[in-house]
Amino acid sequence: MRFLLSDEQREFARTLDGMLGACGTPAVVRAWASGEHKPGRDLWARIAEAGVFGLAVPERYDGMGPLPVELAVAFTELGRHAVPGPLVETVAAAAFLDRLGDGAAAGEWLPKIASGDAVVGLCAGAPFALDADAADAVLVVRGDTVCRTDAHGPVQPSLDPARRLSRPLGGTVLARGPAVAAAAAHAVDIARLTTAAQALGLGRALLTATVEHVKRRTQFGVAIGSFQAVKHRLADTLIGLEFAQPLVHAAALAVAANAPSAGREVAAAKVAAGEAGHAAARTALQLHGALGYTEELDLSLWIRKARPLRDAWGTPADCRARVLAV
Amino acid sequence: MNLDFTAAEETFRTAARDWLARHVPATPLPSLETAEGFAAHREWERRLFADRWSVVSWPEEYGGRGASILQWLIFEEEYYAAGAPGRVSQNGINLLAPTLFEHGTDEQRARILGPMASGEVIWAQAWSEPEAGSDLASLRSTAVRTDGGWLLGGQKTWSSRAAFADRAFGLFRSEPDTPKPHQGLTYLMFPLDAPGVTVRPLGRLDGKPAFAELFLDEVFVPDADVIGEPGQGWRVAMSTAGNERGLTLRSPGRFTAAAERLAALWRAAPEPADPALGDRVADALIGARAYQLFTYAGASRLAAGGSTGAESSLNKVFWSELDIALHETALDLLGPYGTLADDAEEAPAHGSWAEGYTFSLAGPIYAGTNEIQRDIIAERLLGLPKGRR
Numbered sequence: 001m002r003f004l005l006s007d008e009q010r011e012f013a014r015t016l017d018g019m020l021g022a023c024g025t026p027a028v029v030r031a032w033a034s035g036e037h038k039p040g041r042d043l044w045a046r047i048a049e050a051g052v053f054g055l056a057v058p059e060r061y062d063g064m065g066p067l068p069v070e071l072a073v074a075f076t077e078l079g080r081h082a083v084p085g086p087l088v089e090t091v092a093a094a095a096f097l098d099r100l101g102d103g104a105a106a107g108e109w110l111p112k113i114a115s116g117d118a119v120v121g122l123c124a125g126a127p128f129a130l131d132a133d134a135a136d137a138v139l140v141v142r143g144d145t146v147c148r149t150d151a152h153g154p155v156q157p158s159l160d161p162a163r164r165l166s167r168p169l170g171g172t173v174l175a176r177g178p179a180v181a182a183a184a185a186h187a188v189d190i191a192r193l194t195t196a197a198q199a200l201g202l203g204r205a206l207l208t209a210t211v212e213h214v215k216r217r218t219q220f221g222v223a224i225g226s227f228q229a230v231k232h233r234l235a236d237t238l239i240g241l242e243f244a245q246p247l248v249h250a251a252a253l254a255v256a257a258n259a260p261s262a263g264r265e266v267a268a269a270k271v272a273a274g275e276a277g278h279a280a281a282r283t284a285l286q287l288h289g290a291l292g293y294t295e296e297l298d299l300s301l302w303i304r305k306a307r308p309l310r311d312a313w314g315t316p317a318d319c320r321a322r323v324l325a326v
Numbered sequence: 327m328n329l330d331f332t333a334a335e336e337t338f339r340t341a342a343r344d345w346l347a348r349h350v351p352a353t354p355l356p357s358l359e360t361a362e363g364f365a366a367h368r369e370w371e372r373r374l375f376a377d378r379w380s381v382v383s384w385p386e387e388y389g390g391r392g393a394s395i396l397q398w399l400i401f402e403e404e405y406y407a408a409g410a411p412g413r414v415s416q417n418g419i420n421l422l423a424p425t426l427f428e429h430g431t432d433e434q435r436a437r438i439l440g441p442m443a444s445g446e447v448i449w450a451q452a453w454s455e456p457e458a459g460s461d462l463a464s465l466r467s468t469a470v471r472t473d474g475g476w477l478l479g480g481q482k483t484w485s486s487r488a489a490f491a492d493r494a495f496g497l498f499r500s501e502p503d504t505p506k507p508h509q510g511l512t513y514l515m516f517p518l519d520a521p522g523v524t525v526r527p528l529g530r531l532d533g534k535p536a537f538a539e540l541f542l543d544e545v546f547v548p549d550a551d552v553i554g555e556p557g558q559g560w561r562v563a564m565s566t567a568g569n570e571r572g573l574t575l576r577s578p579g580r581f582t583a584a585a586e587r588l589a590a591l592w593r594a595a596p597e598p599a600d601p602a603l604g605d606r607v608a609d610a611l612i613g614a615r616a617y618q619l620f621t622y623a624g625a626s627r628l629a630a631g632g633s634t635g636a637e638s639s640l641n642k643v644f645w646s647e648l649d650i651a652l653h654e655t656a657l658d659l660l661g662p663y664g665t666l667a668d669d670a671e672e673a674p675a676h677g678s679w680a681e682g683y684t685f686s687l688a689g690p691i692y693a694g695t696n697e698i699q700r701d702i703i704a705e706r707l708l709g710l711p712k713g714r715r
Contacts, residue, residue, distance in 0.1 A: 239703070
């Protein structure tokens with residue numbers, strides 16, 4: 001057993017972290033929230049260049065996947081930098097098309113996903129599609145049918161303005177039958193895994209920013225980080241994240257191995273990472289005080305993302321039920 | 327990155343599982359915090375030792391199997407999954423033995439470890455004093471030099487297992503008036519039936535004498551029972567504290583097994599009164615798995631040449647709170663039966679949930695309170711400034 005990321009995986013994370021850190025993601029997030037997708041699509045291309053989308057696409061379609069552990073590593077970094085867009089949906093759509101084994105649809109979309117030329121939405125079991133207005137296509141799974149559409153209803157703002165929701169409309173049937181449901185179940189696992197990883201990275205960033213803040217901010221003549229009430233809240237935040245991380249990595253391994261336990265392990269990781277990321281946001285908000293409650297502070301872009309990530313692709317209640325299912 | 331066990335590890339697991347299946351008592355032993363239960367648990371230690379399962383991670387010359395950390399974790403998973411008895415010898419095995427391996431003499435190891443491993447000598451800890459709990463270094467019990475040894479004086483308290491144990495270990499002030507409180511302390515071992523020792527058992531929350539007060543009046547201890555150098559006791563003891571909080575005190579196997587039993591209890595309930603209980607059962611399964619994986623990662627880091635330090639504080643807070651949440655959920659699932667004491671006639675599962683619940687309540691207090699652990703996490707892992715406690 002060596003339950004540690006390899007040197008290569010750690011180096012991959014560092015490279016992404018450095019690249020995203022240099023991109024000034026807050027401006028990209030704000031543009032995305034206003035419906036201006038150009039900076040986001042440019043960033044998308046950089047992320048594709050770094051090989052992230054290819055991790056969900058098999059070699060015969062110009063990818064190098066499927067590599068769930070590397071996907072979890074990459075999405076932790078995407079979450080750390082609050083990157084906007086249907087990132088999770090695109091890699092889950094890739095997993096869906098790959099698993100479905102429909103040569104035509106896979107051949108049309110998977111190479112474009114790997115190269116970053118296609119932004120693909122996925123809507124399965126939820127009323128809204130994320131960022132359909134920015135997507136080149138949205139796959140809509142209903143029961144054992146999957147449709148492809150590029151029409152959607154009006155964009156509705158969500159609690160995270162950078163997550164733009166709309167109802168997918170119409171579409172043409174791509175496939176029908178039990179294979180669709182099986183592929184969709186796999187896609188949901190990938191979506192939950194990558195969402196959990198994003199929540200973990202988001203929480204790490206919120207904790208780091210808050211630790212820095214409480215070291216600098218003085219009240220009563222001392223740094224507020226010297227107060228025990230502040231310390232203990234931050235300690236609990238770290239505990240939540242530290243114990244969520246191995247669940248995310250183990251879930252990725254289970255998915256990679258096609259283990260029968262994969263669905264349960266992914267659900268467990270989703271609960272723990274979603275709750276830990278959300279708790280980190282609550283801590284960040286509280287310990288930044290009124291400053292943290294302001295929209296103009298970039299921290300708000302991270303804080304507002306925590307709750308949707310906790311709930312997307314399976315609320316904590318859904319995922320706990322999955323953990324209990326035999 | 328992988329979670330795979332080697333063939334040798336799987337063989338080890340099978341051997342442990344087979345032995346436990348043949349030897350674990352069908353009915354749980356009486357609580358080890360009673361005279362009858364203590365004796366029964368001592369006998370169980372003897373049976374474990376006879377087949378070299380009492381101290382698997384020790385070298386073979388002391389009755390162990392030279393097991394790796396991972397093998398030890400495997401053994402613990404099997405041990406608790408089999409529903410085997412609590413370990414009455416754990417103070418000695420988990421706290422004193424690592425100190426002897428690191429700081430003891432060959433003579434001490436040869437004399438002390440065998441009887442510890444067989445349950446012939448059961449050890450109590452004697453750290454805390456009435457005025458020295460979390461602030462352990464402020465302890466006032468003394469060790470005064472005498473011919474060939476030391477004379478102990480003062481009072482120890484909340485001394486786990488001391489009501490029925492044979493010997494104890496702890497820290498004593500051997501040099502008065504040192505510049506700092508953690509200087510001038512000496513680590514000593516002494517018999518609980520020595521002249522000058524008075525043991526007054528203390529009832530824990532449910533009344534069982536799980537610990538005791540120790541009154542010490544000119545108790546003679548020979549030089550052979552000092553561990554490390556006189557005056558260096560703090561440094562010697564801190565290596566034990568590291569073990570206590572780290573990988574060794576409460577293995578993940580305890581919690582993965584308890585969470586599985588909780589899930590079985592939930593599934594067996596004809597109509598759970600409160601659907602929210604299902605969420606709490608799921609959280610127990612998730613928490614136990616998280617702790618197991620966190621420990622596998624820690625073991626992997628150690629195997630790769632890393633070390634553990636303040637990370638063990640994360641661990642201690644996590645398992646102690648998981649343990650309480652898990653047992654509270656069990657009692658809630660049991661409804662009116664969950665209010666019965668462990669020795670009640672109709673107590674479910676032979677009272678194991680009630681016993682486990684009472685035991686779990688001590689978790690956030692012993693081995694360094696969770697408040698102290700959170701201070702350590704904040705200061706050493708997050709780099710926050712020291713402040714007033």
